[in-house]
Each structure stands twice: as C-alpha cells, then as structure tokens.
Amino acid sequence: MANMYPPSPEFVKRARVQGMEGYLALYRKAAEQPEEFWGELAEKELEWFEKWSHVFEWNPPFAKWFAGGRLNASYNCVDRHLATHRKNKVAILWEGESGEQRQISYQELHRLVCRFANVLKGRGLKAGDRAIIYMGMVPELAVALLACARLGITHSVVFGGFSAEALRARIQDLEAQVVITADGAWRRGKEVRLKDAVDESLAGCPSVRDVIVYRRVGAGVPMQEGRDHWWHELDEGVSEVCPAEELDSEHPLFVLYTSGTTGKPKGIVHTTGGYLLHTHMTMQWVFDLRDEDTFWCTADIGWVTGHSYIVYGPLSAGATTMMYEGAPDFPQPDRFWRLIEKYWVNIFYTSPTAIRAFIRQGDQWPNGHDMSSLRLLGSVGEPFNPAAWEWYYKMIGKERCPIVDTWWQTETGGIMIAPMPGAVPLKPGSGTLPIPGILADVVDLQGKPVEANKEGFLIVRRPWPGIARTLWKDSGRYRQAYWERIEGVYLAGGAARRDEDGYFWILGRVDDVMNVSGHRLSTMEIESALVKHPAVAEAAVVGKPHEITGQAVACFVTLKKGNWNHDELGEDLRKWVAHEIGSFAKPEQIRFTDSLPKTRSGKIMRRLLREIVTSNSVTGDVTTLEDLSVVTRLSAQQDED
Numbered sequence: 012m013a014n015m016y017p018p019s020p021e022f023v024k025r026a027r028v029q030g031m032e033g034y035l036a037l038y039r040k041a042a043e044q045p046e047e048f049w050g051e052l053a054e055k056e057l058e059w060f061e062k063w064s065h066v067f068e069w070n071p072p073f074a075k076w077f078a079g080g081r082l083n084a085s086y087n088c089v090d091r092h093l094a095t096h097r098k099n100k101v102a103i104l105w106e107g108e109s110g111e112q113r114q115i116s117y118q119e120l121h122r123l124v125c126r127f128a129n130v131l132k133g134r135g136l137k138a139g140d141r142a143i144i145y146m147g148m149v150p151e152l153a154v155a156l157l158a159c160a161r162l163g164i165t166h167s168v169v170f171g172g173f174s175a176e177a178l179r180a181r182i183q184d185l186e187a188q189v190v191i192t193a194d195g196a197w198r199r200g201k202e203v204r205l206k207d208a209v210d211e212s213l214a215g216c217p218s219v220r221d222v223i224v225y226r227r228v229g230a231g232v233p234m235q236e237g238r239d240h241w242w243h244e245l246d247e248g249v250s251e252v253c254p255a256e257e258l259d260s261e262h263p264l265f266v267l268y269t270s271g272t273t274g275k276p277k278g279i280v281h282t283t284g285g286y287l288l289h290t291h292m293t294m295q296w297v298f299d300l301r302d303e304d305t306f307w308c309t310a311d312i313g314w315v316t317g318h319s320y321i322v323y324g325p326l327s328a329g330a331t332t333m334m335y336e337g338a339p340d341f342p343q344p345d346r347f348w349r350l351i352e353k354y355w356v357n358i359f360y361t362s363p364t365a366i367r368a369f370i371r372q373g374d375q376w377p378n379g380h381d382m383s384s385l386r387l388l389g390s391v392g393e394p395f396n397p398a399a400w401e402w403y404y405k406m407i408g409k410e411r412c413p414i415v416d417t418w419w420q421t422e423t424g425g426i427m428i429a430p431m432p433g434a435v436p437l438k439p440g441s442g443t444l445p446i447p448g449i450l451a452d453v454v455d456l457q458g459k460p461v462e463a464n465k466e467g468f469l470i471v472r473r474p475w476p477g478i479a480r481t482l483w484k485d486s487g488r489y490r491q492a493y494w495e496r497i498e499g500v501y502l503a504g505g506a507a508r509r510d511e512d513g514y515f516w517i518l519g520r521v522d523d524v525m526n527v528s529g530h531r532l533s534t535m536e537i538e539s540a541l542v543k544h545p546a547v548a549e550a551a552v553v554g555k556p557h558e559i560t561g562q563a564v565a566c567f568v569t570l571k572k573g574n575w576n577h578d579e580l581g582e583d584l585r586k587w588v589a590h591e592i593g594s595f596a597k598p599e600q601i602r603f604t605d606s607l608p609k610t611r612s613g614k615i616m617r618r619l620l621r622e623i624v625t626s627n628s629v630t631g632d633v634t635t636l637e638d639l640s641v642v643t644r645l646s647a648q649q650d651e652d
C-alpha cells in the first residue's frame with residue numbers, strides 16, 4: 012500500500028477547492044452538465060468581445076468550443092489586468108543566466124507586446140499568417156508569443172535545442188512567413204548560435220519573407236539584406252497602441268510540433284477560447300493560485316509546459332510568472348534553490364528528471380537555502396518514482412507542501428490528471444484523479460474498463476476545452492493516431508492502472524515514443540536520421556531505462572559494406588543525430604550489429620531490443636559488434652505465433 016498524504020488543515024483552510032466534497036461537487040457537475048459547467052466558467056473567467064453561440068460542438072473526432080465567440084488570448088493575458096489592481100504587478104519576473112534581473116509589470120508587458128505587434132504589422136503580417144519562433148528564455152520570447160496572439164498570427168515555437176535541420180522541417184511544414192529569433196542564447200556560460208542555425212535552415216524555405224533578430228548575446232551575425240532585421244531597429248519609434256484582433260474562439264493560436272510514432276513530427280494545433288479556459292482553470296484548481304504568489308515553472312517555452320504554465324495560464328490568471336534563462340546547475344548545482352530563496356517563490360513546478368539529478372548532486376545544495384516561501388510543489392513530464400517524490404517532499408517542501416503530479420500531453424493543452432492540493436490526498440507516484448470535465452479511464456483494446464489494479468490503455472471519453480483540434484495539414488493522421496484504435500475515445504498512447512481508490516498510475520508509453528528527461532522522442536525519427544548517414548544500412552532505436560533521465564536513447568545499427576572504424580563511427584553517428592534533430596536527442600548508446608531482429612513480415616522487433624538494452628550488461632562499450640541473428644531466429648518465431 013502506498014503512503015497517503017492528506018492535505019493539512021491549514022492548507023485546506025485557504026485552498027480554492029476544499030476537501031474531497033469540494034472536488035467531487037465540481038467533478039460531478041462537469042460530468043453531468045458539461046455545457047453549463049464550462050459555459051459559466053468561460054463567461055466568468057475570460058473576457059469576450061462577443062459571446063459564443065454554442066459551448067460545444069462535437070463532430071467526432073473534431074471538437075469546437077465556444078464557436079462563434081470572439082476573444083483574444085493576448086488581451087486576456089495582458090490588457091484585462093490593466094483595469095485592476097494588477098496594473099503595476101510584476102507579470103514576468105526574469106533572471107538571466109549571468110544574474111541580470113528584469114521585472115516586467117502588466118503595464119510594461121502591454122507596452123512591449125503592443126510595440127512588437129506593431130513591428131509585425133509593419134512587416135505586413137496579419138491574422139492567419141504563421142510565425143516560427145526560435146529563441147532562448149528571454150522575456151521577449153513571451154512578448155513574441157503574445158504579439159502574434161494579439162494579431163491572430165499562429166505561432167510555432169521551436170525549442171532552441173533543435174538543430175537547423177529540425178527547424179527547417181518545421182518552417183516548411185508550417186509555411187511560415189516570418190522567423191523570430193535571437194543572435195544567440197546563453198547556456199552554461201556559452202553562446203548558443205541561434206541565428207546561424209536559422210540561416211542554415213532557411214535554404215529551401217521560400218515562404219519566409221522576414222527574419223527578426225533579437226539581440227541577446229551581442230554576437231556578430233550576418234544579416235541578409237532585405238530579409239533580416241534587428242528587433243531593436245524595427246522597434247524604433249513604433250506606436251504603443253495596438254488593439255487586439257477580435258478572433259473567433261476556434262482561431263488557431265499555435266502549432267507545436269511533437270514526436271509521434273513515425274519519422275515525421277506532428278504539428279499539434281491548439282485554438283484560442285477552449286485552450287485558454289483550460290490553462291486558466293488549472294492554474295486555480297491544480298496550482299491553487301493566489302494573487303500574491305510567485306509562480307515558477309522551470310520548463311522551456313519551447314515545450315507545451317512552457318506555453319501553458321509560463322505564458323498563457325499564469326498570465327491569464329494574473330499571476331507573477333517567473334522565467335529563468337539558463338541551466339539548473341549553473342554556475343553551481345544550487346541555482347534553482349538560490350532563485351527560490353531570492354525571489355520568495357511560492358509555487359515551484361519542475362520535472363522528475365530534474366529532481367533525480369538534484370538528488371544525485373547531494374543534499375548540501377538545497378540545505379544551504381531558506382525555501383520557506385514555498386507552499387506548493389509540482390511535477391510533470393514523466394512518471395515520478397516514489398523515492399524521488401519522497402526526497403522532493405522532505406528536502407524541498409519540508410513536509411509542508413503538497414506535490415501535484417500532473418499528467419498531460421502536448422495534445423491535451425493543459426493538465427488532465429492531478430490532485431487539487433486542498434482536496435485530494437496524495438499518493439507518491441500517482442497523478443491521483445482527473446480534473447473536472449476529464450472523463451479519463453483505463454480500458455482494454457475493446458474499450459472496456461479493466462479491473463482495479465490491472466494495466467490497460469489510458470483514454471479520455473469526451474473532448475475537453477483544451478484538446479488539440481487537429482494536426483496541421485493532416486486531419487487524417489489526427490483521427491488515426493488518437494481516435495481510431497479504440498472507437499470513439501481519445502487514446503493517449505500511455506499505459507496506466509487505477510487502484511482501488513480510483514487513483515491513476517501512469518506507467519509509460521505503449522507506442523514507439525520514448526521519454527528522455529521528460530522530452531518526447533520518436534524511435535522512428537531517430538532511425539530515419541541514422542539511415543541518412545552514408546555508412547548506415549539499417550537502424551533500430553529503443554528507449555533504455557536510465558537512472559536520471561527516465562529513458563536514454565539506444566541504437567542498433569547495421570552498416571553498409573566497408574572498412575569502418577567503429578569507435579570513430581559511433582561518435583560520428585551520435586553527432587549526426589544531434590545535427591539532424593538536436594543535441595538533446597543524442598544517443599547514449601550505439602551498437603553495431605550484423606543483423607536486426609525481425610519478424611518474418613520484416614518488422615523490427617523493438618520489444619526484443621528493449622529487453623536486450625534493459626537486461627544485458629554490455630553497457631559502457633558502445634561499439635560491440637553483435638550478431639543478433641540467433642536471438643532473432645528464436646524470438647521471431649515466438650512473435651509470430
């Protein structure tokens with residue numbers, strides 16, 4: 012039996028949702044009267060220029076929320092606070108890696124967003140156009156998102172760790188008119204040359220008319236006449252008045268690319284009204300946000316966590332959202348704790364991978380800091396192993412702070428399964444119960460609920476406001492990936508079980524998607540990158556359990572004929588993958604083999620390879636030449652029986 016941690020009476024007393032009765036009342040109302048439930052919230056919690064005609068339209072698998080309603084996400088995140096006591100409240104609290112500080116009030120944010128929106132307008136950009144944003148974690152990144160949202164330009168942020176190749180694929184798929192970038196970004200005291208990557212990526216991207224470059228590191232970068240412009244030059248003398256466009260609730264706010272089970276990333280499309288309501292409500296339900304809180308989500312805005320819980324959710328809810336530019340261990344492993352102490356952070360949201368890395372660095376690092384401002388902790392991105400959970404609870408939260416383990420995905424827009432901290436007793440390692448409106452379940456392949464404590468597929472029965480509407484230019488793949496295998500329900504791609512209390516335990520992915528440091532990587536994407544290398548004949552990639560990062564990338568490679576130096580080639584291939592995708596996708600292990608295990612129909616047996624990397628101890632040596640043909644013959648028979 013897992014330990015249970017009920018919320019303390021002091022926490023409950025001040026919580027937005029109090030006790031199980033409070034949670035259950037909301038959950039029931041949302042399940043029984045979804046239209047009333049969400050309609051009332053949308054009316055009360057967001058500002059609309061025009062009211063919707065229906066709360067919800069469901070034409071499976073395509074959902075619409077608040078269709079016909081008109082609003083603007085940028086207006087809801089910025090303008091509406093100007094008429095309140097929040098006008099001079101810090102909206103974005105930023106610290107650069109080298110220690111610079113910026114505190115941007117809602118009023119100041121409004122000016123920055125309006126100015127940059129006018130810059131974009133000045134380049135002829137308008138609602139319906141697309142912007143690729145490729146920057147480090149500076150406030151101007153959030154400004155760029157909000158300025159696009161203000162005009163109805165659909166943005167797609169590409170994480171700064173992606174390579175030029177990966178960037179190009181996204182620019183091309185989106186047919187973006189503009190790329191917003193920076194000369195560079197700081198990471199562990201070094202410059203990441205972002206503009207160079209943009210230049211490299213733009214060969215073969217005829218849609219891009221303009222590149223706008225924010226000066227961050229002061230690096231000399233080539234500027235192509237007519238195409239490239241400095242942000243600060245375009246900004247000179249620009250007007251601070253820029254009305255927000257009155258957009259349809261279903262206007263695409265952003266596209267975010269994520270890995271699927273094929274080599275091609277999926278462009279997840281999120282729209283405006285439903286997404287904003289979902290992120291706004293979860294700030295209150297799950298993070299129990301109070302006006303005086305300083306909220307810190309440590310993700311990068313390049314991932315959905317940063318979109319929803321650094322920018323849109325917190326700002327819509329009027330929070331002070333903290334943003335940190337650099338690495339967690341720079342200049343020392345206590346940087347996060349230092350920041351919590353310095354800024355009196357109240358709510359801290361990070362990943363199990365980060366926690367496991369901190370555990371390894373030793374208790375002296377958090378112990379040196381006064382973190383008594385904290386009142387709530389959060390986790391996201393991967394299953395949270397109970398031992399790391401307990402460390403987080405004791406060492407960081409001093410047994411005072413509930414931990415909200417939040418399960419969700421790029422596709423879901425916002426948090427789906429997580430405790431309301433003043434209501435739901437915690438069990439380490441469990442996301443506990445779904446938030447209101449989320450009819451989650453664990454079922455078999457026929458869609459039948461499985462018994463308590465039995466493993467099955469995690470599904471959701473009914474669309475919710477923040478659900479991805481489709482995949483960019485690929486509604487067929489949207490239907491097929493999420494709605495077809497089990498008729499009529501959203502298939503999340505994960506395995507889970509529910510215990511005797513109905514709590515959800517998320518076990519991992521059931522598809523060819525790996526989770527490395529909470530980043531989603533597709534086995535197929537890395538395989539396609541490997542086979543592009545001139546020496547490689549065939550490649551198979553699997554996730555290998557890893558103490559810190561959850562999983563690591565392990566590759567089995569067969570080579571074309573030739574006289575290869577395996578040591579050099581192994582290193583070369585690791586660099587190659589970093590070049591094709593990004594350094595965070597770098598394989599930990601490359602193994603050369605004469606053949607890959609396959610079924611008679613020719614499918615690579617990843618299941619078998621997963622067993623090999625999990626149990627066998629050939630680790631360390633990345634260049635063993637293996638003959639897998641024996642195991643192959645044996646297991647192939649089994650697999651096809």
Ligand code: WT7
Pocket residue numbers: 269315316390391392393394395416417418419420421422442503504505517518519520526529530531
């Ligand atoms: C996948 C989604 C959504 C934020 C970051 C990742 C895994 C996410 C948890 C959790 C267990 C989790 C799932 C999911 N995941 N949160 N609390 N417990 N697993 O977004 O890149 O779209 O990845 O992350 O496997 O499917 P993403």
